Amino acid sequence: xxxxxxxxxxxxxxxxxxxxxxxxxxxxxxxxxxxxxxxxxxxxxxxxxxxxxxxxxxxxxxxxxxxxxxxxxxxxxxxxxxxxxxxxxxxxxxxxxxxxxxxxxxxxxxxxxxxxxxxxxxxxxxxxxxxxxxxxxxxxxxxxxxxxxxxxxxxxxxxxxxxxxxxxxxxxxxxxxxxxxxxxxxxxxxxxxxxxxxxxxxxxxxxxxxxxxxxxxxxxxxxxxxxxxxxxxxxxxxxxxxxxxxxxxxxxxxxxxxxxxxxxxxxxxxxxxxxxxxxxxxxxxxxxxxxxxxxxxxxxxxx
Numbered sequence: 459x460x461x462x463x464x465x466x467x468x469x470x471x472x473x474x475x476x477x478x479x480x481x482x483x484x485x486x487x488x489x490x491x492x493x494x495x496x497x498x499x500x501x502x503x504x505x506x507x508x509x510x511x512x513x514x515x516x517x518x519x520x521x522x523x524x525x526x527x528x529x530x531x532x533x534x535x536x537x538x539x540x541x542x543x544x545x546x547x548x549x550x551x552x553x554x555x556x557x558x559x560x561x562x563x564x565x566x567x568x569x570x571x572x573x574x575x576x577x578x579x580x581x582x583x584x585x586x587x588x589x590x591x592x593x594x595x596x597x598x599x600x601x602x603x604x605x606x607x608x609x610x611x612x613x614x615x616x617x618x619x620x621x622x623x624x625x626x627x628x629x630x631x632x633x634x635x636x637x638x639x640x641x642x643x644x645x646x647x648x649x650x651x652x653x654x655x656x657x658x659x660x661x662x663x664x665x666x667x668x669x670x671x672x673x674x675x676x677x678x679x680x681x682x683x684x685x686x687x688x689x690x691x692x693x694x695x696x697x698x699x700x701x702x703x704x705x706x707x708x709x710x711x712x713x714x715x716x717x718x719x720x721x722x723x724x725x726x727x728x729x730x731x732x733x734x735x736x737x738x739x740x741x742x743x744x745x746x747x748x749x750x751x752x753x754x755x756x757x758x759x760x761x
Contacts (some may be wrong), residue, residue, distance in 0.1 A: 460507050460548075464489055467547045476635045480612070488540035495520050509548070513558045517541065521565065531565040538564060572711035572741060573704060580605055580712055586694035593677070595658030597690050599650040600674060603629070604706060606647035608713035608731050610634075611684045611706040618671040622651070633732040641730055714742040 468486060471477035477485075490504075496511045497504040499519065517538075524534045541559065548554040575583065584601050588594035604614060613631040621630040627643045643651070651673075659675060666679025674682045687706050695704060710731070717727050728739040 485540045488537040534565045574712040574715040582698045592658035592661040595654040599654035602647040602650040604709040606644040607641045617673045
């Protein structure tokens with residue numbers, strides 16, 4: 459039964475692929491959703507779903523069902539990727555003699571440009587926290603580092619004090635698949651971090667029941683969560699009245715967009731972002747209206 463192989467598959471991902479905890483949780487959820495659909499579609503219990511129910515038509519029906527539920531193409535593709543990975547594992551373990559879903563095509567992706575902030579909007583956001591309080595010093599450092607380094611929120615939350623290299627203005631981060639990379643911090647983010655660690659973090663750390671090596675702490679003195687980072691950004695976006703609905707990832711998008719718009723090469727930005735594929739970084743090669751106007755004014759012979 460397919461259901462019985464999920465745990466060993468996830469263990470395979472964890473040990474051999476160095477999959478993160480979030481990836482394992484997502485894959486398990488995606489597979490369970492697929493099995494639930496197959497069970498309902500065939501009128502059997504989830505525990506009874508065997509390899510015979512897994513074929514080209516059943517997976518196409520599943521994708522059609524996901525589309526009817528209003529899921530985005532990106533989400534559908536992720537769920538299909540989880541299923542494909544699981545089937546490849548079954549083939550490797552000789553549970554399946556051939557891949558029954560090899561011919562299922564990935565839903566064509568919507569070509570949406572990442573949402574980003576203009577430099578003046580970033581400046582307003584970075585200046586929003588009250589720097590006279592420990593929480594305000596922390597929030598300033600969080601915003602500065604997210605924008606200066608282009609980090610994922612999970613990378614920021616997981617960063618420890620020992621990951622900071624003050625002399626060379628670098629931070630070591632652990633990205634997807636626990637892959638480490640070194641990212642420059644920049645002088646303004648470095649100063650914000652110093653102010654927080656020297657004047658803000660001790661006040662938060664005193665509230666902890668046990669010490670932690672995390673750079674960023676919550677009000678209880680423990681490692682801050684990704685949800686808390688989201689709440690912090692929402693708070694300051696509302697205070698600055700910037701008319702955009704953004705996520706912490708928007709600062710990462712803004713970092714990449716501004717780097718490329720100011721002349722950074724694509725390969726360097728790829729390295730800074732920790733992207734495995736260059737094609738993932740290429741989505742940031744869009745130009746802002748201001749950049750396009752400047753390019754036009756500088757280059758058109760009859761401007």
